[in-house]
Amino acid sequence: MSSRRDFLRNTAFVAGGSMLGSAVKANAWLKNPVAPSDQLNVAAIGINGQGWSNVNAAMKVAGVNIVALCDVDQNVLDKRMVDLGKKVTDTSNVKLYADYRKLLDQKDIDAVIIGTPDHWHALQMIHASQAGKHVFVEKPVGNSIGECRAMVKAQQRYNNVVQCGQWQRSQQHFSDAIDFVHSGKLGNIRTVKVWCYLDWKQPLEVRANTLTPPGVDYKSWLGPAPTRPFNPNRFHFTFRWFWDYAGGLMTDWGVHLLDYALMGMKVANPKRISTVGGKFAKPDSADETPDTLMAMYEFDGFNIIWDHAVGIGNGNYGRDHGVAFIGNNGTLVLNRGGWEVIEEKKNAGKVVEPFHKSSDNGLDKHWVNFVDVIKTKKLGDLRCPIQAGADIASFSQMGNIAYRTGEKLVWDENKMQFKDEAINKKYFMKEYFNGYQLPKI
Structure with missing residues (x-):
């Protein structure tokens, strides 16, 4: 040894x-x-x-x-x-x-x-x-x-x-589901729907700035983010709903679920990206990121659609989150609980695949x-x-950028950036503050 x-x-x-x-x-x-x-x-x-x-x-x-x-x-x-x-x-x-x-x-x-x-x-x-x-x-x-x-x-x-x-x-049922998608049994897949409806998360109530709590090095917590007064909404778990630090539900849950859409369809970058949404649940909430959002990613021959809603739990197919590969022969529905195939009525008995329950601990x-x-x-x-983590994080960022600009974005696969230089300049790289900068690699 x-x-x-x-x-x-x-x-x-x-x-x-x-x-x-x-x-x-x-x-x-x-x-x-x-x-x-x-x-x-x-x-x-x-x-x-x-x-x-x-x-x-x-x-x-x-x-x-x-x-x-x-x-x-x-x-x-x-x-x-x-x-x-x-x-x-x-x-x-x-x-x-x-x-x-x-x-x-x-x-x-x-x-x-x-x-x-x-x-x-x-x-x-x-x-x-x-x-x-x-x-x-x-x-x-x-x-x-x-x-x-x-x-x-x-x-x-x-x-x-x-x-x-x-x-x-690392969970077996996710891998098994993608193997089924790749088998071709679903037929031509036209649309992949990906959704996350979180009824346990409600829009944030507006809260006043406060003194930094004892024991917290707030300056170090902010690090490369813009300097702002301490606000409890922006700290610990709920930092996710502010653009300074994160990307809302799109990058929190989206990277998990959209990852499987890309794996199933064997793709990375879309041709075009567009979104609709906003703060519809409670427009005067403290959140900056949208509580309601739909993003369409266009590819040759199919689309991937992301759909999220904060404060609502009634998602597609009776599930609060999931990925659905919609094919001519049937639809495979996958989430953390397991997967199944819902066949088209015209194909009754041809694409039968009962519910497969998750049975392991992915983490x-x-x-x-x-x-x-x-x-x-x-x-x-x-x-x-x-590389895989970067691909899906970038994919989710594309949806957020389309939302924040209000534009239909066009991706340049040769240059690996958006065709709109003004959008690249503003959104491609996160601006760093307080003397921080990424090392030159």
Whole structure:
């Protein structure tokens, strides 16, 4: 068996330093413990929401040790250390950080989780790659098309393992459904409908600006986003509904669901994009992103239609979210619960496929895949590499840009940008503030 030093040397890059420091050994209870040479030290940046879900999934993988946590909210750090203490016997050697750059200087870290708000993903993923770390970055990977391009270039330059947090790609029933789509049994597919109706999310009530809560480094939370007074609507989970930090439901759920539309149809970029929608549920809400939106992506021979509604749960086919491949012979309906085929009446008995229920945990399997690829160095085995994450994040951004401009956008596949230069100039790359800038790759 190779030594720890050999393991590091043989990975895609060298993180540097000894990797045998103290850590939370999440798998200490295993009957067949993993040898030190095969263990992986993981740290997490941004642990309030999905970042913490990733920590929990990582801890289930044999050989993964949690060595550091980072958050700009001391209240979150304190809470997560209590949570961690309920899972392991000793947390005294887990290092805590408020500044992710100091975390990246810790030499014994092999891989980092990036679970921060969207506007931080690109900068932190690139910095982590430069520091010699493998990266598990949450979706959407970038907050603009330009950021997505920069993230792909960074991975290509530093040759590290970068897994995007679109865990549905690791669920068996999603894969089975796409195999059925590719079988041709549905006949010619004319339209792919993708929708998300969230009745548990209501438009935000307008709230006054306040003082920054104790324990929160708000300046660091804003980072490259414009400086604004602290407002609770813009903080933690609800940052998603403001353009400074994210892209609303289109990039929050859209990257998950539209990803399968692209996979099923084996396409990446549309020819034209147009949208209709707005703040229809409550026009005076605090949200900036639309609560109601339909986006049409035009391809040769078929269309992909995105449809979302905040505060409503009655979606298509009796489901609050899903993807429907509508073919001449039947329609395949897919969501996180499972998939089935609804046949056309004229084809009764010809395209029968009953409901297939989901039976596995996609996030857990996504983490097993990430760790396996770090060890095998077979980047082609990644379920959601950075290029795939960048493609779908860019695709979702196209819909948002069409909405924000009110224009029907035309994509130039040769130049890989919009044909309207004014739109490229304003929306292609997210503007950075407060002295931050993406590194030149």
